[in-house]
Structure formats: structure tokens, C-alpha cells
Amino acid sequence: MKPHRVVVLALDGVIAMELGFPSRFLAHRSLLQGWPEAPEGHPPYDVRLVTVGNRPVRTSAGFDAAPTHSVEELRTADTVIVCGFNDHPVLLTGELPADLRTTLDLVPPDARWVSICTGAFVLAAYGLLDGRRATTHWMHAAEFRAFFPQVDLDPDVLFVDHGDVLTSAGNAAGIDVLLHLVRNDLGPHLANQVARGCVVAPVRSGGQAQFIQRPVPDRLNGGLTPVRDWAATHLADEITLDAVARRAAMSVRTFTRRFREETGQTFGQWLTAARIERAKELLETTDLGVESVAQRCGFGTSAAFRAQFRAGTGLAPAAYRSTFSRAA
Template structure:
């Protein structure tokens, strides 16, 4: 019976076979990503390029993070036939996310994957790949909120929590949920070229390639110290970010020498006054890009960067994107933010 099922898993000879391995606690949206993108990829003549199936260690109802289950017909026999295996995230008490080790069922499942098969993860699915030993000594990424736990559990993996996805050849990892879209489009592009990937992106109404990395999605407010001797200067600086602010001015607000102020500031905040000012100006610029109709030049002035080119340099360094790209991503009503009705940047940022 098992052999009959194995023969029936993939039914279209010649297509690239993709098996999506799901577990209890599945995030349903992540299951849909490979089906919606790779399942819709077509050649120039309209022929399907991938066959995508869902499988589980034990076929049957799989609990999701929502209030419903997903009925999975296929077991691990699909892994033995697959050319690509994709592991989405799952939130369940039996996950490697908490323990750093796989349960016996997952271990046996991974043993069925053929050598040379491409294996990829979406979001915290990277914990499964790491627990299976597939990421040892390799670069990898996962959701930024899980990065500290990942590094603690898997110190042999070179984690980069700033990028959207990482391609290490036969093993690929991606960041949060939406990065699964970026990853699948990348695999399509790698397999069949940009034209096919772009056509899938247009059909799905997603960008074929996103600028930047996870850093643009992370807020990093500076925690206020419990006891502060430089807090008044920081509060004053926040009210005057549009001005050129000198270290002497800040020190004078606290009636300190520059040397004493700098030392106490670093002790209380964990960075130099100049670094703190740059961070606060970036946060002010992000807020204005998201919430205002101001031009990039006006935002640069109000955030204290002086010029659009200086703002672009700092935003690119900190977040990996230009002001226009950031605004298109995060602005409420983003398609209308350029003022020309096209959704294209008008400030020269790329």
C-alpha cells in the first residue's frame, strides 16, 4: 500500500517536484506561498514547470495556528521523490524552535530526502533545517524575533538576521512570512530565469524583488535608563532634531564638560551621543516617510540630515533601502505617495 501511495504522490512526469513538509501548528499562509507561486509558474508556451504537493510525517488532519485544520493526503514518501523540499514555520510544543532537536518522526522524514535535493525553509522553519544538521557551518536567516534563540540553540550556524533570504546552493533559508514569497520567486528565477519569475510576481501582484533586508522592518528604540543624568539633554535634542546639534550644546544642557557628558551618556544609553543622534534622526525620517506627504528634501531637513543625499546615505546604511523604497513599502496609501500617480520614485532615490 505504501508503494502504491508513493507512486501516486507526483503525477506529472518531467515537472520539478516540490514537497511542502508541514507540522502541527502550521501557519496557513506559509503553506499557500509555494502553491501560489511555484504552482503557477509557466513556461513561455504555457506549460507548468512545477508540481507542488503537501506532505506530513503522519498524513491526516494537521492543526494550524488558526481555528481550522488542513487535511494532508501524503506522507514522507513525497520527500523521497522531491527535487525541492520546503519547510514552513509551525508553532507547536514539539517544535525544534524550543528544544533545538527534532522529534523521531521528523528525523525519519529527513532521512528519506535524497542526497542533492534542494531544501528550503520559510521563517522559523529554519530551526528544523538547523536541527537536522543541514545548516552547520553555513549562512542562514530566520525571523528577526527568533534570532537570539536560534543563535543560542545552533551556534555552528552563521546567522544573518538582517537579510530576507539566503541561498547556500542546496539549502536556502528565508526570514518572516512574506520572505517566503521572496524565496520562492528567487528559486523560480534560479531555475527558469527572470522572465518566468517576473510573470509569476505580476500574476500574484507582488514585487519580483524587494530592496533591503529585515532591518527595515525592525524598530529599535533606545531604552531609557532608570537613573539618568543626561535625560534632559536627550529630551531637548529630540525637540530640535532639525538643527545641527553639537556635543558642547548637549553637555551644556546638563552643565557638564564634554568629556563627562560623553562618558555618562555612553554609560546610560549604551552608545555615543553622535550614534544616538543619528539613530533618532533615522527614526524621525521613518516616521515622516510613513505618515506625511513631505518631499524627501523636507524630510531630510526636518530630521536633521540637511540634504536628501545625506538622508539616502544614512537610510541605505541602516536599513538597506532608499527613502523612496521605504515609503513605497510602509506609507499608508503608498501607491499615491510619489505625486505622479505611477508609483515610481520622483526624488531620485533608487
């Protein structure tokens, strides 16, 4: 059984950390030791690094990375991995430079594609994500949507798997998608062995939502800023749409329209987001119990708090605190 050929495509500005992930996780010695189907000494994956034009590329860390093989290796690739990058034309324009498009054309039609972080911009610009759900680093979600409206972007998840095309979120989510590949290709036992050897979680709970900072949308000098400021300081209270409309001296209908114009959200959406942000702050910086956090943030019951917090972050409050707590 011949090794599965993985060709990693590094572009100028490649994220240095991500560049090492494929070799680290797909060529780990745990796989070499635990793959009985392979001839002795042959790992299940053959990982090769290529670049456009076979040129060294400058990494995000400032050093150059040289390809290990010719770009022609793409012609025989079983899986192609596009690592994330900074300051590349496709990230700035949403369009592929001619030499990059020509390079991608070398890949056989039955190859599997994987992107890490902003590598999804390349897959989308090449047309591989049209009409499909995909993800990328949450910080680039706005540009991605503007460039590729034909793609169903989900910026909250760690990765999306369509079988032939996989996209993953920022940086460390590359680890998640690579372990997912091992799990699907070779089984959970080997994936767990690799994870233990690299001292990472075999499967992470939650998604990007737990990391995204979601400041409550506002506009400088917006007409309803005083109302939002008041609500933000009274999150523990019961706040109704009628009450805030009266405070703004507007009808509910006018207030609802004006609020959406200023924030892009309904008042209910804004209020829930503000309460979740406050809850995250309390979970990170205090040892208050879930019931107390729920009351201080206006969720009413701990059950309602848990449900809405999980919906907003992808994690239960206790799991969020264990991950992000800064309390002494």
C-alpha cells in the same frame, strides 16, 4: 524531462498563509503553459505536502491541514520546503523533537532545502546552517541568535541563497524566495509570468529592515535617560558627543562607557537610529520634501540623508514613502 519534486513539510502551528505559497507559486498555470521542455500536461514542479507521522497539523488559523502524501515522499525530494510555524518546540527550545529529526533524516543528501520564516529554526537545529549566513523573521532574531550562535544571522534581508540551502524572512518573503527559485531554475521570463498572474512584484527592493520597528534602546530609570530625551527632541540640531557628555556632567570617556552599558550602542549609533525613525515617521505622515525631512531630522544635506536612510532601511526615502505613506 521529469518534474522537479518539491516536498513541503508542515509542522504543528504552521502559518496558514505560508502553507499555500509553494503550490500557489510553483504550480501556477503560467508555468504549465510556458515550460517547453516538459511533456504536455506536466508542470515543471510536482508539489506535495507531508507532515511528521502523516498526521493532520493544526494551522495558525485554527483549522487542521491534512497531508496530501506520505512522509516517505521526502526520500525522493529534489527540494524540501519547511514553512514557518508558531508555538512549536523547536521555536521554544532550539532543539528538534526526535520524531522530527527522524523525518528530516529521510531527505536525500543532494536535496535542496528552503525555509520560510521560522522554518529556519528547523534548518539551523538540523545543522544545515552552521557557519553560514541565514535569515528568519526579524521578530525571532534574538531567540535565533541565542539558540544558534554558530549561524551568521542577517535579519535585514528578505532571503539568503547558498544554492543548496535557502532561508527567507517572515511571511511574504516566502513569495520572494519562491519566485527566486523559479527565476534560477526556469528563467526570469517564467518567474515574471507567475508574479503577474499572482499580482505580486517579481522582485522587491529593500529588505526586512524597512519593516523592522527599531525603538531607540533604553532602560527604565537609566541614568542617561534625560540626555537621551533631550537629544530626541533636538534631532534637527547639531549634536556632538562633547555636548551630550557635558550635559550629563561626565567626561567623554565616561559618558561613552555609560551610554554603551545602558543602550548597547555608541551614542552615534543611537543618534543615527533615532534620526532614521523620525524620518520614517515624517515620510509616512507628511508630504514634506526630502530636503525638509533631512533638515528636520538633523542629517544636514539631502545626500547624507539618502545615504544613511538607505543604509538603515534598505530603501531610498522616496521608495519608502511610496510604500508606507499614510499622508492624506
